[in-house]
Amino acid sequence: MTRADWIAADWGTTNLRVWAMKGGSVIDTAKSDAGMAQLDRDQFEAALLALIAPWLSDTTPVIACGMVGARQGWVEAPYSAVPCMPIANGVVLATSIDPRLRVHVIGGLKQEKPADVMRGEETQIAGFLALNTDWDGVICLPGTHTKWVHVSAGEIVSFQTFMTGEQFNLLSGASVLRHSVDAKGWDAQAFEEAVSDTLSRPERLAAYLFNLRARDLLHGQSKDTARARLSGLLIGAELGAARPFWLGQNVAILGADALAKAYSDALQLQGVHATIADAERMTLAGLQAAYRQIKETT
């Protein structure tokens, strides 16, 4: 019988992932595709119960992060303005009907100028800092909307978001390039060349993109090569813009999948040796830090 002390929830746009916790230990886990984008406000509680009901007995705290706290989510958990601690304003309680639930949602972060927002990443960063106390430097969180985050003395000082991952998905899946780019496959040399192409000539991106199609039509370029080159072109352009973040800095990448590896390779080419940390583990550590914070203050 797995009755949880508390429950951790990573609730994003497309997925819900939950962990049954006893103190600091995971005793069970579950996942569904009941992401924020699929749910109306009154459907969140049922989506959560569908996964965690077997773990409940008395009133159980649930600590959630991610898009569940967006305006279109279960409850709006306001943005705190940087510079601030990653989990700055504590949490917001969501309205639940089942008496066994007490759902705390972690708020996101905002930066006034240049305007920017994050929601979910602040929890990963809190987790990374909980596991690496006194760490100063820059954290890169690759994904649909890759973030570069400057961290100093336990605070998030500034950050910048790049739509690189979403551009990759749209271009490889929905543009004319879908005929020329495979869904999988890799070519390390093509990736490296592409990173260097857009780092040195970032304005040529839109031309390099169509060139991927023409190389297929005229020279039969392999679709693995095209996929690695597309990724490299987009990441190279991003690294060009993010240079003030990584140049001469202590860099950590929260990821550990193929995308995190690609960022690490691209940075390596610029002489930067980034630490890679598992993103899911950081999320859980961040939810745990928030749970401790809530216990101390209640």
Added chain:
Amino acid sequence: MTRADWIAADWGTTNLRVWAMKGGSVIDTAKSDAGMAQLDRDQFEAALLALIAPWLSDTTPVIACGMVGARQGWVEAPYSAVPCMPIANGVVLATSIDPRLRVHVIGGLKQEKPADVMRGEETQIAGFLALNTDWDGVICLPGTHTKWVHVSAGEIVSFQTFMTGEQFNLLSGASVLRHSVDAKGWDAQAFEEAVSDTLSRPERLAAYLFNLRARDLLHGQSKDTARARLSGLLIGAELGAARPFWLGQNVAILGADALAKAYSDALQLQGVHATIADAERMTLAGLQAAYRQIKETT
């Protein structure tokens, strides 16, 4: 009764447009959404007849340009390599069953290095050069895949394609920005600022893109402004890469819609006063030039 001497056809990926011609005069016109992407090889003839049957009597030449000549089209009309005349290798005959049809398809152009292709634009350029004899300079053809084309002594010397339009469509229609960008609306000042932002800092494009979302969430930026800014960011980056084409050059834009106007405005900011010519009129003039060429050689 509108019996045509010959028929002009602009047959692209998504549309088919036909004109019934008596010599150089248009006597009727028709349009359908039977574009190349919607048709199997054996459906092209019926799609054409659905529009032009009323104009046919004896065997009638049809001159077609565009994706109808692609590998997935009615008949593959091979690419000619630049430098060459816009309608270089004449045409390829498509197989038709109806004895009243004789369908000539104009071939596209290719550039070996950097690899690039065009199909349809060569006919617009032929039309522009037929109407502007002895014209030398650079022709910009804005669209899904914008082309910059260097023309000298009646030949296409080199060209470069940018995926700017397709990026705009994907980002404004299918990315997270769709919530922040209107389908219509404009803000001339936001457009101009955005052009200048990416012309001077092209590598920041992916950051400027997410910033559009954050400006909406944090500052309630108008969706008209966001749309103009998105367009300006993409066109500014393109102008940065296309600088060797337009700097100090005689520039013509084949377009005449809002997009052509946007390119013209962006060039004006760089001190370049481009001539705008109607793209549809150029296509028809190019098909007419091809028709004359066929009559002379047969």
